[in-house]
Amino acid sequence: xxxxxxxxxxxxxxxxxxxxxxxxxxxxxxxxxxxxxxxxxxxxxxxxxxxxxxxxxxxxxxxxxxxxxxxxxxxxxxxxxxxxxxxxxxxxxxxxxxxxxxxxxxxxxxxxxxxxxxxxxxxxxxxxxxxxxxxxxxxxxxxxxxxxxxxxxxxxxxxxxxxxxxxxxxxxxxxxxxxxxx
Amino acid sequence: xxxxxxxxxxxxxxxxxxxxxxxxxxxxxxxxxxxxxxxxxxxxxxxxxxxxxxxxxxxxxxxxxxxxxxxxxxxxxxxxxxxxxxxxxxxxxxxxxxxxxxxxxxxxxxxxxxxxxxxxxxxxxxxxxxxxxxxxxxxxxxxxxxxxxxxxxxxxxxxxxxxxxxxxxxxxxxxxxxxxxxxxxxxxxxxxxxxxxxxxxxxxxxxxxxxxxxxxxxxxxxxxxxxxxxxxxxxxxxxxxxxxxxxxxxxxxxxxxxxxxxxxxxxxxxxxxxxxxxxxxxxxxxxxxxxxxxxxxxxxxxxxxxxxxxxxxxxxxxxxxxxxxxxxxxxxxxxxxxxxxxxxxxxxxxxxxxxxxxxxxxxxxxxxxxxxxxxxxxxxxxxxxxxxxx
Numbered sequence: 200x201x202x203x204x205x206x207x208x209x210x211x212x213x214x215x216x217x218x219x220x221x222x223x224x225x226x227x228x229x230x231x232x233x234x235x236x237x238x239x240x241x242x243x244x245x246x247x248x249x250x251x252x253x254x255x256x257x258x259x260x261x262x263x264x265x266x267x268x269x270x271x272x273x274x275x276x277x278x279x280x281x282x283x284x285x286x287x288x289x290x291x292x293x294x295x296x297x298x299x300x301x302x303x304x305x306x307x308x309x310x311x312x313x314x315x316x317x318x319x320x321x322x323x324x325x326x327x328x329x330x331x332x333x334x335x336x337x338x339x340x341x342x343x344x345x346x347x348x349x350x351x352x353x354x355x356x357x358x359x360x361x362x363x364x365x366x367x368x369x370x371x372x373x374x375x376x377x378x379x380x381x
Numbered sequence: 382x383x384x385x386x387x388x389x390x391x392x393x394x395x396x397x398x399x400x401x402x403x404x405x406x407x408x409x410x411x412x413x414x415x416x417x418x419x420x421x422x423x424x425x426x427x428x429x430x431x432x433x434x435x436x437x438x439x440x441x442x443x444x445x446x447x448x449x450x451x452x453x454x455x456x457x458x459x460x461x462x463x464x465x466x467x468x469x470x471x472x473x474x475x476x477x478x479x480x481x482x483x484x485x486x487x488x489x490x491x492x493x494x495x496x497x498x499x500x501x502x503x504x505x506x507x508x509x510x511x512x513x514x515x516x517x518x519x520x521x522x523x524x525x526x527x528x529x530x531x532x533x534x535x536x537x538x539x540x541x542x543x544x545x546x547x548x549x550x551x552x553x554x555x556x557x558x559x560x561x562x563x564x565x566x567x568x569x570x571x572x573x574x575x576x577x578x579x580x581x582x583x584x585x586x587x588x589x590x591x592x593x594x595x596x597x598x599x600x601x602x603x604x605x606x607x608x609x610x611x612x613x614x615x616x617x618x619x620x621x622x623x624x625x626x627x628x629x630x631x632x633x634x635x636x637x638x639x640x641x642x643x644x645x646x647x648x649x650x651x652x653x654x655x656x657x658x659x660x661x662x663x664x665x666x667x668x669x670x671x672x673x674x675x676x677x678x679x680x681x682x683x684x685x686x687x688x689x690x691x692x693x694x695x696x697x698x699x700x701x702x703x704x705x706x707x708x709x710x711x712x713x714x715x716x717x718x719x720x721x722x723x724x725x726x727x728x729x730x731x732x733x734x735x736x737x738x739x740x741x742x743x744x745x746x747x748x749x750x751x752x753x754x755x756x757x758x759x760x761x762x763x764x765x766x767x768x769x770x771x
Contacts, residue, residue: 232551
């Protein structure tokens with residue numbers, strides 16, 4: 200996990216960009232049973248000034264989905280747990296508030312498991328790992344705090360997971376901390 | 382871009398969801414000892430995996446179910462084509478579910494086919510046992526009403542008159558998922574048999590009927606008392622088709638109080654009669670349990686073994702024939718409270734009056750050879766002396 204964090208921090212350096220921010224992004228989405236799921240992410244951003252106050256914000260993030268499973272029978276459970284890796288680029292406007300429009304792409308690794316309690320699952324082929332391409336668009340409104348050292352950004356994301364049409368909307372709150380500013 | 386990603390995903394060895402016909406699938410199967418296992422089975426009748434359908438079953442994807450329209454539902458309400466596709470992958474030609482809901486639907490399909498095959502064996506002579514247009518299966522529908530939408534769980538259901546079944550959202554109260562349990566789906570099919578016997582004979586209630594009378598069509602089937610007998614008939618159907626004596630035992634053992642057990646020899650059986658039915662917490666279901674227990678004992682009184690499918694079949698056809706004749710006999714009785722509207726059941730749902738009439742008219746429709754045991758068993762449980770009994 201520490202190695203991943205190091206990669207996230209170093210990624211903007213590789214891109215040759217200057218400012219760096221890292222953050223966390225807890226979010227929620229609708230599970231198949233109608234209840235709410237929880238999907239945390241960690242991310243790193245860098246900032247490229249491309250206009251007067253227009254900023255391109257490339258970055259990367261890793262996350263998890265499936266920490267909360269939909270309600271299932273006690274005797275038979277099919278669990279789905281995802282590890283997500285996404286690259287992204289956002290267009291932001293550096294103002295009193297910081298609106299952003301981001302596109303994301305990446306890969307989700309899903310581990311499907313099957314568990315039986317009193318039910319024989321020994322012959323099952325359900326347990327499996329899947330790789331699924333991921334695309335998303337996200338809009339957010341960032342609120343700079345402490346002279347821009349912190350950015351708190353409520354977000355709405357429309358997700359497309361090729362191979363899983365159940366994935367649709369995600370609502371989150373991103374909190375980032377500027378490690379280095381201009 | 383999307384195409385490239387799909388190709389990338391395919392190269393990464395991920396999902397192959399195209400399964401060739403004739404279809405095979407991994408589903409939950411129960412053996413005769415009630416052991417459950419995930420096993421590969423053939424699905425020879427299945428004509429389409431995506432959407433899931435064959436000439437008899439059409440799976441519908443999370444449709445809206447308007448509870449306020451329930452009384453107006455008929456077969457045409459649920460005649461839409463299938464649109465539910467299970468999320469599967471191909472494992473050596475076998476469709477393997479990629480989530481719990483897909484496993485539920487594939488398993489339910491297999492269980493329904495088994496129930497239909499057994500129903501043809503047991504109830505074959507009944508007209509329109511299986512409707513020409515087949516049944517629609519509503520997969521985890523969303524329930525709405527004037528009060529708003531809501532999620533309901535832990536159930537499977539039959540929509541009377543609609544020729545449709547519901548597979549409701551699963552819950553952790555279930556041990557074996559209800560929609561994968563042959564006894565539970567046999568119970569639901571029993572409601573269909575009750576529909577095509579009792580309810581069809583009772584007629585269809587139309588709210589705006591210009592001809593309300595003392596016993597307009599559909600007068601009896603909608604009452605809570607008859608709903609209780611409907612549940613009892615469904616539990617008896619689970620016995621007829623699956624030799625099941627406690628329809629919920631496998632699926633909801635945590636809530637098993639013994640009040641639904643129809644065989645008094647089963648440990649945990651909760652005894653009660655009409656006069657002591659406050660001991661039973663199942664509301665109108667308790668009326669049905671009294672009837673189902675009586676009919677089960679009538680079957681044993683014939684000397685047949687419970688595992689004798691031929692004997693169960695002959696007995697079940699006799700029972701269904703008598704039940705189908707009850708509405709006409711109820712109507713002939715007369716004296717039911719007048720109602721101002723066709724579907725106004727106010728005044729008719731006097732439990733004892735209607736229940737006693739049902740029991741007496743059920744006995745009257747039985748062969749004379751069964752009537753003595755029917756009198757004995759029903760009198761003992763309903764705490765009254767049925768007319769015509771010695």
